[in-house]
Amino acid sequence: MSTPTTVGDRSAGKPIHETNPVLTIDHVSIDYLAQRTVHAVKDVSLTLGRGEILGLAGESGCGKSTLAYAINRLLKPPAVVSSGTISFHSREGYSIDLGALQGEELRQFRWDRISMVFQGAMNSLNPVISIQAQLEDVFSTHRPELSKKERREKCGELLERVGVDRSRLKSFPHELSGGMRQRVMIAMAMALDPQVMIMDEPTTALDVVVQREILREITRLRAELGFAVIFITHDLPLLLEISDRIAVMKEGEIVELGQALDVYTKPQHEYTKRLLASFPSLTGDRGDFARGTHGKGTDA
Incomplete structure (x- = not known):
């Protein structure tokens, strides 16, 4: 507890x-x-x-x-x-x-x-887009002032924060285990430093x-x-x-x-x-x- x-x-x-x-x-x-x-x-x-x-x-x-x-x-x-x-x-x-x-x-x-990790989140990732592209999309939409280099660096930091090596940015969802995909979804949910x-x-x-x-x-x-x-x-x-x-x-x-x-x-x-x-x-x-x-x- x-x-x-x-x-x-x-x-x-x-x-x-x-x-x-x-x-x-x-x-x-x-x-x-x-x-x-x-x-x-x-x-x-x-x-x-x-x-x-x-x-x-x-x-x-x-x-x-x-x-x-x-x-x-x-x-x-x-x-x-x-x-x-x-x-x-x-x-x-x-x-x-x-x-x-x-x-x-x-x-x-x-x-x-307020961000959300959805029910069935492991299947929420787009199967034909790399992890990097999906994480970068969050920053492109909500933090457009960031440069491409800054977005990429933040994506790597996010993965490492949830225990996934940043080399996995180039991976596609099917190349990750269920636990790793879930960690990616958690990383995506905390990308913008939400309060809830x-x-x-x-x-x-x-x-x-x-x-x-x-x-x-x-x-x-x-x-x-x-x-x-x-x-x-x-x-x-x-x-x-x-x-x-x-x-x-x-x-x-x-x-x-x-x-x-x-x-x-x-x-x-x-x-x-x-x-x-x-x-x-x-x-x-x-x-x-x-x-x-x-x-x-x-x-x-």
């Missing part, structure tokens, strides 16, 4: 999501206006602290990805935000109502302030060893660069290891929200208890799956 030493305000005795928020989701509801209206997200309120890792857990279809797309204004019809507001609080001291952004303002905001990174099931389809490496990279980069993370997955044990706080979502609603350790040791909602009990044990005790917790298990 992540230790939230970097995300708490010890002097004030209050958590960082209260004293220094970077993102506020206030009573947001999202509907799909089909023949029968589907209420995908129902009156969700969350606050993300600067530098915090907030885990969002829940079964498939509970509305996790729909909420993530709403934050980045990526929802398309028939999805609509039927109520509520989402506000971004810049480190420069001003706030932005994301619902009010339009056109060029919205294009410039995306990826620059949304990760939607970023380790799905990776084997457990590579998954562990990716999680270590995310926590290391968070500590190094200070961005906040919304980490979305159905894998609750994974969230217990990486998150400062965890929100549990069921049928479009947040049914439990608390510190990761509290969610693990003192779950309040029956759905959270069922989620915790559904994972196989590493030690023989039912539900005791978290590595290194209470002295049990082994650290991989």
Whole structure:
């Protein structure tokens, strides 16, 4: 479980999501206006602290990805935000109502302030374009003042930051392993030094060893660069290891929200208890799956 030493305000005795928020989701509801209206997200309120890792857990279809797309204004019809507001609080001291952004303002905001690693990100890379060209496109679009040499240097630095040799810039996606492609996607998401990174099931389809490496990279980069993370997955044990706080979502609603350790040791909602009990044990005790917790298990 992540230790939230970097995300708490010890002097004030209050958590960082209260004293220094970077993102506020206030009573947001999202509907799909089909023949029968589907209420995908129902009156969700969350606050993300600067530098915090907030885990969002829940079964498939509970509305996790729909909420993530709403934050980045990526929802398309028939999805609509039927109520509520989402506000971004810049480190420069001003706030932005994301619902009010339009056109060029919205294009410039995306990826620059809030970036996203999409579900199935390993398959998001263009198979016929080199890694270098795809990374450089981010800088060409958002940092047009950079020279070609500067763009290339930044691309190399990005790859090395996520543990990939810069010689791989010339490679095509099919020449990389699944873990390397995922690292490239993370590098692309952090290219413009965003203040919030949304990760939607970023380790799905990776084997457990590579998954562990990716999680270590995310926590290391968070500590190094200070961005906040919304980490979305159905894998609750994974969230217990990486998150400062965890929100549990069921049928479009947040049914439990608390510190990761509290969610693990003192779950309040029956759905959270069922989620915790559904994972196989590493030690023989039912539900005791978290590595290194209470002295049990082994650290991989």
